[in-house]
Amino acid sequence: MQTVVVHASASGHTETLANAIAQGAHAAGSHVTVLPAEQCGPDHLVAADAMFWGTSSYFGGPNLKMVHLFERLGGIWMAGGLQGKVGGVFATTSTMHGGLETVLHTLIDAMMHHGMIVVPNTGAFTPERIRFGCPYGAAAVVETAVDLDMAVGQPTPGEMQIAYEYGQRVVAIATQMRSAQPPYTAR
Numbered sequence: 769m770q771t772v773v774v775h776a777s778a779s780g781h782t783e784t785l786a787n788a789i790a791q792g793a794h795a796a797g798s799h800v801t802v803l804p805a806e807q808c809g810p811d812h813l814v815a816a817d818a819m820f821w822g823t824s825s826y827f828g829g830p831n832l833k834m835v836h837l838f839e840r841l842g843g844i845w846m847a848g849g850l851q852g853k854v855g856g857v858f859a860t861t862s863t864m865h866g867g868l869e870t871v872l873h874t875l876i877d878a879m880m881h882h883g884m885i886v887v888p889n890t891g892a893f894t895p896e897r898i899r900f901g902c903p904y905g906a907a908a909v910v911e912t913a914v915d916l917d918m919a920v921g922q923p924t925p926g927e928m929q930i931a932y933e934y935g936q937r938v939v940a941i942a943t944q945m946r947s948a949q950p951p952y953t954a955r
């Protein structure tokens with residue numbers, strides 16, 4: 769099982785969340801590669817069984833590093849290179865209502881255009897999930913300097929725990945799909 773966790777991160781908030789996801793994916797039995805979006809190409813994604821895409825929210829949309837990755841995926845989109853792969857998404861903002869859900873949906877939409885199977889991040893209500901949970905993916909609201917997009921905070925332990933569990937969940941589903949008889953084929 770190969771998992772790639774791609775993060776488009778400027779000051780490290782989203783990268784921190786990516787690392788929690790990666791730890792969960794590893795604990796679920798996958799080999800995991802964490803890649804900045806600017807170092808990720810189509811081949812990394814085609815080689816993976818499962819993947820996560822994450823970005824910071826810029827006005828409710830993905831940042832340019834993620835957009836530039838999308839620009840490089842036209843070929844595998846037309847070839848169906850990601851068809852049937854299992855995916856999850858994650859995002860950070862600096863404010864509670866600063867676009868987390870819209871940016872997560874943008875990433876989900878892109879995965880669906882590639883024919884991927886997107887895994888939700890809904891779980892039984894715990895105090896952490898009531899406070900930090902998001903059904904669309906892993907998420908964190910991280911304090912940021914007002915005058916500069918500097919990292920001044922970190923995702924909370926609750927956000928990191930939910931991200932870790934999401935990493936486990938997506939790999940568990942990808943593992944089940946890979947071992948399904950007959951093997952799942954979308955094409």
Ligand SMILES: Cc1cc2nc3c(=O)[nH]c(=O)nc-3n(C[C@H](O)[C@H](O)[C@H](O)COP(=O)(O)O)c2cc1C
Nearest residue numbers: 777778779780781782824825827860861862863866
């Ligand atoms: C150009 C720009 C636009 C942003 N727009 C928003 C926004 O609309 N709402 C919000 O809550 N945070 C916004 N942010 C803050 C980032 O989403 C937030 O700091 C994020 O955690 C940064 O993560 P990163 O270090 O992984 O890039 C913006 C930051 C920048 C630089």
